[in-house]
Amino acid sequence: YLRNNKKIESFYPFATKPAIISANGEVEGINFKGIDSAYDWRFIQKHLLSGKIIDFKDKSVNQIMISDFTAKRLKLKAGDSFIMHFVQNPPKRKKFKIVGIYNVGIENIDKTFVLGDIDIIRNVNNWDANQMGGIEVRVKDFAKLRQTADDVYANLELKLRSRSVFESTPEIFTWLSLLDVNTKVLLALMMIVGVINMVTALLIMILERTTMIGLLKAMGISDGSVMNIFLYNALYLVGLGLILGNILGLGLAYLQHSTHIFKLNQTNYYLSYVPMEVHALDVIALNVATIIICALVLILPSLLVSRISPLKAIRFK
Structure with a gap:
């Protein structure tokens, strides 16, 4: 349905997981957002301050992108590495290398999210290769977002649910x-x-x-x-x-x-x-x-x- 809907510009899988970053004697709670190579980088590229976007073909290191707010709080820059502790029982820790720093300018996003490979969350959660937390959908015309969101909801399976950006960030x-x-x-x-x-x-x-x-x-x-x-x-x-x-x-x-x-x-x-x-x-x-x-x-x-x-x-x- 998503592929055939002319109102939809793109869609891609994602998953989120709470975690704690430890670096330079500081700690910061964040929400790790896992994405894959289908992700639409245009918005992030416009707000990229330093470094580059994630190269999903390179699996030699765990690449991550963080906001300028988080980088300043933890005294980090592009190219630095740090340890991230994923909140679960038992907790898991992984080492990450910062490949890019962005500044979206929206406090709720800059203070909360970091971007990384969705395969990292799959590995931490012991998921299969095709499992995900959800699918993010972008519409061609923002003025028709409510109508498109209603259409998507009407065509979902009963066990699934959808939320528009109006519902996730009403404030x-x-x-x-x-x-x-x-x-x-x-x-x-x-x-x-x-x-x-x-x-x-x-x-x-x-x-x-x-x-x-x-x-x-x-x-x-x-x-x-x-x-x-x-x-x-x-x-x-x-x-x-x-x-x-x-x-x-x-x-x-x-x-x-x-x-x-x-x-x-x-x-x-x-x-x-x-x-x-x-x-x-x-x-x-x-x-x-x-x-x-x-x-x-x-x-x-x-x-x-x-x-x-x-x-x-x-x-x-």
Whole structure:
């Protein structure tokens, strides 16, 4: 079923086992995650700080990848070796060599997991070569994850069960949903402030040019044509502001994506830095929506032009 499901990108076996690392006079409790050569390394490779990924063909040493958090806690680096004690009765110990150090940036992962060969867990647990703790499934479209998870669950055998990432780490997605609400409120407030500023600017422009409006009307130019002059001028300012705002915003986004200059408290926010991902369609949609909303709102103050009497405007001057 997994091979034939077009919504699924990849899947691979895994197993986990609690263990304790002993190195440099320090100890650290972790969760050993065993994987095989089918594992999708793209995410880990993007966050690899030093070393390389595991070579499953090389069985001469027990290779392992640990997080930067664990490496700093135990004063380890790529190429170092340490002893790991697997929690069971009786306990078993094995020597490992660090081949790579990564930093995912998510506290729950960096503090908890290390990556190694699933055959090590099979050996410790006295499993057969085809036994595993579970199958990890990755979907092509994250927006359809819930639907895909329901489909997988519906096609499982009765003795098996499935859990989506929403169920295994609900606290992260609850936090993200709160951020979504904050983002919408923030965008709405920014739009309201922007509209008020543009309306105020247009009214000031009209009042400052009352005499000019009177002269144009006296020359026979229609109210609609005079209104268009001020609308085009206001929209020019909106467009200029959008260009400058896009340059500044996208520039900051690129700087953050490249350098992670804006840090977060990992304990409170699950992440060590503010992640940035720019979607061209979102940027275009936001710019177009801003122009349309401002154009519609600016029509009302521009109607003030029709109420200006040419005779009174010229006399006022």
